[in-house]
Amino acid sequence: MKNLDLYSDEIAKCRVCNEKLSKIIDFGSQPLGNGFLGKSEFKNEFFFPMKLGFSEKSKMIQLFHQPEPERMFHDEYAFFSSTSKYMSKHFEDFSEFVISSGYLEFKNPFVIELGCNDGILLKNFALAGIKHLGIEPSVNVAKEANKNGVNTINEFFSEELAKRILNQYGKVDAFMAANVMCHLPKISDVVRGIKILLKDKGVVIFEDPYLGDVIKKTSYDQIYDEHVFLFSAISVNYLFNLHGMELIDLYPQKTHGGSMRYVLSKKGAYKPSERVFETIKNEKILGLDNLEKFFEFSKKVEKSKHNLITLLQELKDTGKVIAGYAATSKSTTVLNYCGIGQNLIDYICDTTPIKQGKYSPGMHIPVVSHNYFINNPPDFALLLAWNHSEEILEKEKNFINRGGSWITHVPEVKII
Numbered sequence: 001m002k003n004l005d006l007y008s009d010e011i012a013k014c015r016v017c018n019e020k021l022s023k024i025i026d027f028g029s030q031p032l033g034n035g036f037l038g039k040s041e042f043k044n045e046f047f048f049p050m051k052l053g054f055s056e057k058s059k060m061i062q063l064f065h066q067p068e069p070e071r072m073f074h075d076e077y078a079f080f081s082s083t084s085k086y087m088s089k090h091f092e093d094f095s096e097f098v099i100s101s102g103y104l105e106f107k108n109p110f111v112i113e114l115g116c117n118d119g120i121l122l123k124n125f126a127l128a129g130i131k132h133l134g135i136e137p138s139v140n141v142a143k144e145a146n147k148n149g150v151n152t153i154n155e156f157f158s159e160e161l162a163k164r165i166l167n168q169y170g171k172v173d174a175f176m177a178a179n180v181m182c183h184l185p186k187i188s189d190v191v192r193g194i195k196i197l198l199k200d201k202g203v204v205i206f207e208d209p210y211l212g213d214v215i216k217k218t219s220y221d222q223i224y225d226e227h228v229f230l231f232s233a234i235s236v237n238y239l240f241n242l243h244g245m246e247l248i249d250l251y252p253q254k255t256h257g258g259s260m261r262y263v264l265s266k267k268g269a270y271k272p273s274e275r276v277f278e279t280i281k282n283e284k285i286l287g288l289d290n291l292e293k294f295f296e297f298s299k300k301v302e303k304s305k306h307n308l309i310t311l312l313q314e315l316k317d318t319g320k321v322i323a324g325y326a327a328t329s330k331s332t333t334v335l336n337y338c339g340i341g342q343n344l345i346d347y348i349c350d351t352t353p354i355k356q357g358k359y360s361p362g363m364h365i366p367v368v369s370h371n372y373f374i375n376n377p378p379d380f381a382l383l384l385a386w387n388h389s390e391e392i393l394e395k396e397k398n399f400i401n402r403g404g405s406w407i408t409h410v411p412e413v414k415i416i
């Protein structure tokens with residue numbers, strides 16, 4: 001275990017408003033969500049203290065500590081967006097949404113995507129002949145994006161990079177991001193950079209896992225090193241208001257088990273839609289601006305942990321073989337927080353070749369191919385990619401036909 005002493009609660013201030021954070025949940029010592037590793041790397045595995053905090057001023061839910069970005073987004077980043085057919089379709093729809101939104105100028109529109117991964121969204125703009133630019137800090141995925149015909153810069157975004165982009169490419173109609181903004185600890189610097197790049201009528205369109213869904217479903221596995229923030233409409237509006245911008249629309253999404261797509265512009269450029277007021281009103285009813293509500297959430301998370309360990313242990317005690325289905329980053333939180341290792345889960349299968357042959361972060365469960373799962377079907381499979389359950393249950397009908405059963409932990413622990 002390394003570097004735990006680098007961090008201290010005393011310095012934990014909100015990254016948006018600089019006020020002290022209130023602690024909601026302590027997940028203990030956690031490895032990197034995407035830190036799949038070989039046996040020889042076990043000894044030097046990186047861990048950090050993962051605690052969830054809330055700022056009563058900005059209403060922003062966030063991690064107390066986050067490992068340096070370079071540890072997470074590097075030349076061997078293991079997450080390729082295009083591995084899921086469902087996500088490819090989602091991003092095709094996202095591009096159609098933006099192209100037909102009326103926010104792009106008719107002549108020579110220009111769009112940017114922050115964290116374009118392997119180009120899953122921007123390739124649709126490239127195909128439509130729209131001027132575009134991807135910004136992606138991980139070398140291997142940025143290379144893949146360029147291979148996919150997407151013009152990509154391999155750098156971390158900042159106000160300084162925004163100024164360089166402005167000089168070289170000019171202002172943008174739409175600045176997009178999907179499952180990226182919640183990763184960025186220096187969020188104020190990022191928003192300043194975005195504002196520099198926006199045309200007067202330009203918009204920011206981004207989506208991220210939605211706090212409202214996490215609270216409703218007790219899906220605490222959305223919390224891991226990369227997700228430094230969990231946004232609500234209230235907190236996103238607060239953040240952009242500080243920079244002369246505002247929320248003008250939003251659209252709930254099914255992705256990642258419940259996300260929100262936010263549309264923002266410079267203040268006064270557009271009239272905010274009724275949906276914005278309605279959603280903020282509902283969030284206040286749900287208590288997403290209320291510390292007490294998050295203490296309730298914390299109790300539910302503890303109960304979920306207890307129920308999952310109990311169920312797996314009971315099955316194991318009767319000699320059942322249990323596999324994890326999909327080596328997702330969010331499963332790292334569940335497995336490490338609940339202390340689930342090879343004592344309870346025999347293996348995890350995953351379709352991503354660079355994860356196969358490695359071990360899960362922290363708990364070191366072997367990651368095997370999907371073929372292994374087909375050839376060695378377990379009695380039970382824990383749906384670690386529960387957010388893709390529709391797609392998975394549909395394509396794995398044979399698993400059930402051969403006598404297997406699914407286990408899920410969201411929204412509650414149960415055998416499906």
Ligand code: TMP
Pocket residue numbers: 083084325326327328329330349350351352355385387388391392
């Ligand atoms: P995520 O999108 O929830 O982070 O999950 C992505 C991981 O799940 C990635 O490693 C690929 C894996 N996966 C499978 O192995 N099989 C599947 O059917 C799906 C949808 C994902």
